[in-house]
Amino acid sequence: MRLIDISSPIDAAFWEPDPVIHKVMSAAEGARHMASEMKAHFDLDFAPETLPGGEFLTNDTLTLTSHTGTHVDAPAHYGTASYGEARTIDRMPLDWFYRPGLVLDVRDVGTGTIGADRLKTEFDRIGRLPDALDIVLLNTGAAERIGTPAYFTQFAGLDGPAVHYLLDLGVRVIGTDAFSLDAPFTHIIDEYRRTGDRSVLWPAHFAGRDREYCQIERLSNLESLPSYGFQVSCFPVKIAGAGAGWARAVAMLD
Numbered sequence: 290m291r292l293i294d295i296s297s298p299i300d301a302a303f304w305e306p307d308p309v310i311h312k313v314m315s316a317a318e319g320a321r322h323m324a325s326e327m328k329a330h331f332d333l334d335f336a337p338e339t340l341p342g343g344e345f346l347t348n349d350t351l352t353l354t355s356h357t358g359t360h361v362d363a364p365a366h367y368g369t370a371s372y373g374e375a376r377t378i379d380r381m382p383l384d385w386f387y388r389p390g391l392v393l394d395v396r397d398v399g400t401g402t403i404g405a406d407r408l409k410t411e412f413d414r415i416g417r418l419p420d421a422l423d424i425v426l427l428n429t430g431a432a433e434r435i436g437t438p439a440y441f442t443q444f445a446g447l448d449g450p451a452v453h454y455l456l457d458l459g460v461r462v463i464g465t466d467a468f469s470l471d472a473p474f475t476h477i478i479d480e481y482r483r484t485g486d487r488s489v490l491w492p493a494h495f496a497g498r499d500r501e502y503c504q505i506e507r508l509s510n511l512e513s514l515p516s517y518g519f520q521v522s523c524f525p526v527k528i529a530g531a532g533a534g535w536a537r538a539v540a541m542l543d
Contacts, residue, residue, distance in 0.1 A: 293540040295426075295521075297466075297509040299351070299358035303436040310352040316344035355533040361386070361462075361525035362470075362504040366532035367497035378534040379527045381503060385462050388424045390521035390540060391415070392514045396430035398445040402472045402480075402489075403427070405454040415516035421459030424521045428511040431467035435509065446472035449492030456500050462523070464505035464538070470494065505538060514540050 301311035314322065320337035323345045327335045337343050355378075356362075363378035364370060393411040395403055412418050419425055431444035444467035447455075452470075455463055463470060470493040471477065480489040493504070505523050520541040525534030 291542040293510060293513055293519075293542065294537075295508050295510050295514070295540050296359040296536070296538045297432065297435055297507045299353060299535070300436065301351075304438050304440075305357065306441060307354050307357070309357055312350045314348040314350070316342075316347050319345035319347055322348075355528060355531050355535065356506070358535055359505065359507045359509070359523075359538050360533045360535045361523060362494075362497075362506065362533045363525075363531070364497055364501050364503070367494050369498065370501070371499050372501065375497075376501070377529075378525050378531045379529050381525070383524065385422065385503060386424075386524045386536075387520065387522050388422050388462070389420070389517070390424045390426055390514070390519055391417070391419050391517045392426045392428055392511050394428050394516075395445060396428060398429065400443050400473060401445050401476060402448045403429075403445050403451055404448050405451045408451055408454060417517060419455075419458050419460050422461055423459075424462045424464060424505075424523070425455055425460050426464040426505075426508060426511055426514075426521070427466065427470075429465060429467045431465075432509040432511070435507075441468050442473045442475055444468060444473060446470055447493045448472075449488060449496050452493050452496040452502075453500070456496070456502055460502070462503045462505060464508050464521075464523070466508045466511050467506065469506060470504045505536065508538055515542070518542070 301309040324335045324337050327333045364375040365377045429445045434440040471491045523536045523538040525536045528534050
């Protein structure tokens with residue numbers, strides 16, 4: 290079995306709308322911290338030099354959103370649901386996140402919106418439709434701009450009918466290599482100003498208010514995968530009460 294990493298990293302060096310803060314406690318600092326904790330909690334004097342090399346353990350402290358790096362959006366992220374309570378990420382069924390996958394190559398769309406007809410054309414090209422609960426991944430080409438401001442403005446997202454088309458096929462997890470499953474913020478606002486049509490406002494996310502499904506955003510390396518014939522593992526981190534959870538997404542090929 291080949292394992293192909295399709296995740297993007299959490300990297301404090303990347304450009305992000307909400308910057309990542311990553312602080313590293315060195316092993317030497319860890320020894321001094323441990324000695325301080327021993328004194329505070331157990332009234333025990335402990336010299337850091339007692340440890341080999343005067344070192345204990347390293348530690349990392351990060352400040353970031355749950356939507357940084359590859360992550361899974363839960364139904365609770367989309368707003369108030371019409372169907373009842375929208376579940377948070379820790380309550381989603383695990384069997385949604387280990388399923389056969391399909392990749393749709395929609396790089397030709399550029400920046401803008403992907404409609405249901407474009408998805409149907411791509412399913413015709415690869416010669417199959419997804420089965421119920423298969424994971425559909427969109428290769429928009431956005432991953433090549435990761436770490437730059439362009440990553441957040443140059444990509445394609447689904448419109449509302451495209452999301453409902455996939456959900457009608459039984460798909461419950463939709464993935465993309467882009468920052469969002471919706472079109473870029475600037476594109477959405479421009480379309481709304483041009484048309485006055487409120488249905489162009491974040492239709493992919495808002496579809497989740499009426500039907501329960503999850504998105505995997507900020508994937509990468511999708512061009513390395515065949516159109517189908519692989520499994521996707523994308524279990525989200527179990528953050529209690531959260532609208533999203535980070536995931537190490539991996540494709541598994543026999």
